[in-house]
Amino acid sequence: MGAHDALPVMPAHANGQLYDGGRWRPARGGSRAVIEPATGATIGQVGIADAQEMTDAIARAHAAQPAWAATAPRDRAAVLLKAAQALEARFDELSLAVARETGGIVPKGQHEVREAIVLCRIAAGLPMQAQGQVLPSTPGRLSIARRVPHGLVGVISPFNFPLILGLRTVAPALALGNAVVLKPDPRTPYSGGVLMAEVFEQAGLPAGLLQVLPGDGEAGEALVTDPRVPMIAFTGSPGVGRRIGELAGRHLKKVSLELGGANNLVVLDDADLDAAASAVAFGAWFHQGQICMASNRVLVQRPVLEALKQRLVAKATHLPVGDGASGQVALGPMIDAKQLGRFDQLVKDTVEAGARLEAGGQHEGLCYRPTVLSGVKPGMRAFDEEPFGPLVNLVAFDSDDEAVALANNSQGGLAAAVIGRDVARAMAIGERLNAGMVHINDQTVNDECTNPFGGPGLGGNGSAVGGPADIDEYTRWQWLTVQAGVRAFPF
Known part of the structure; x- marks a missing residue:
């Protein structure tokens, strides 16, 4: 049956x-x-x-x-x-x-x-x-x-x-x-x-x-x-x-x-990239990205950007999408056609504004493929708005100060995360992020029921x-x- x-x-x-x-x-x-x-x-x-x-x-x-x-x-x-x-x-x-x-x-x-x-x-x-x-x-x-x-x-x-x-x-x-x-x-x-x-x-x-x-x-x-x-x-x-x-x-x-608002996941140049790619994929694509804590902005230090992007594209290409109740897929459908249409237009508008579609951007029925955009910058819809769909937005940065400035370029958000081997450095960045919840060496989708849950601004x-x-x-x-x-x- x-x-x-x-x-x-x-x-x-x-x-x-x-x-x-x-x-x-x-x-x-x-x-x-x-x-x-x-x-x-x-x-x-x-x-x-x-x-x-x-x-x-x-x-x-x-x-x-x-x-x-x-x-x-x-x-x-x-x-x-x-x-x-x-x-x-x-x-x-x-x-x-x-x-x-x-x-x-x-x-x-x-x-x-x-x-x-x-x-x-x-x-x-x-x-x-x-x-x-x-x-x-x-x-x-x-x-x-x-x-x-x-x-x-x-x-x-x-x-x-x-x-x-x-x-x-x-x-x-x-x-x-x-x-x-x-x-x-x-x-x-x-x-x-x-x-x-x-x-x-x-x-x-x-x-x-x-x-x-x-x-x-x-x-x-x-x-x-x-x-x-x-x-x-x-x-x-x-x-x-x-x-x-x-x-x-x-x-x-x-x-x-x-x-909701902007949730930022910062990947530093000393991160374990295999572990970081897995964390990013889960944070951005779990439940089709329809999560208020989804990792919708992925800020990556420039020396490791290409290597992380390749790992994410590989995951996006191979993750199965379909009927979630079948037990055979990683991503199910979006909730309805209105939600899918809004998300699809956000992806298209962001590409039109100069971002590059690296993977995904397609759907069959309500099932949208996990999507990766690179070259995302402030002023583009995928940076400025909460996508609420299965989207990784890759945003490049050079210095820790630039990462903080990009992350805080928003009207607030629920969650933020920083991934890097130097925990003291990651914590120093995390302490400067405008978010209600901050996770070091993790992605942004976290809740243990015993923790206060909320955020400033649009959070x-x-x-x-x-x-x-x-x-x-x-x-x-x-x-x-x-x-x-x-x-x-x-x-």
């Missing part, structure tokens, strides 16, 4: 449905097909929420949250642990589902499910941590700064890693006593929402605390502007992120934006989620004082 003769597809109970108030119900906004990128087959129907449905779901979540916040910390932790167990029990099934829906290879689906398990386990530990401090105060007065839930967290998640990038907010936000309204990308509603609803329902999460409503801009705007939602967490494009940031600011909300709004940052993100400070009696006042 081939991968596409087997389940999973969208389960029957969720086909064209929204998860609202602990039950599945048809969407008033209608439904649309969920398309498997590799085959073009319809693998289910996604319900599309309208603005009123979003508003109604927010009301139910808002009503359910106080009792959850008052639930004993270890009982909240138990739900997260059971969710991890539910994911583990369905590991193979869910891994294939994520791969098929997102156009990824099976190891990419396995990675998402494996990390989702870790995210739930880490979140389970949050309620059991200290939630504040005793502050100095006058004698007879107890002064406490404590962390309390925001109440309701709105989550808008993307198509590329929908399970991880939704759950990394859903899990800690729930663990810390919030309710969550999740709007996944309608292209990946199973991985980005339905799966989570099933798992948390099985884990015993009370009804209404996790609402899953895929939708378009109308539903998203209703979520961002509703006064009962004090925090919005968004992962996606800088353009949409700016719009959400503007709306959230107007409504005085906390907002966590994780966007987001400078804040971070993950690990020690989660309590800061999903709770707020409250000052509490207690005295035995009311003291005298001079009025």
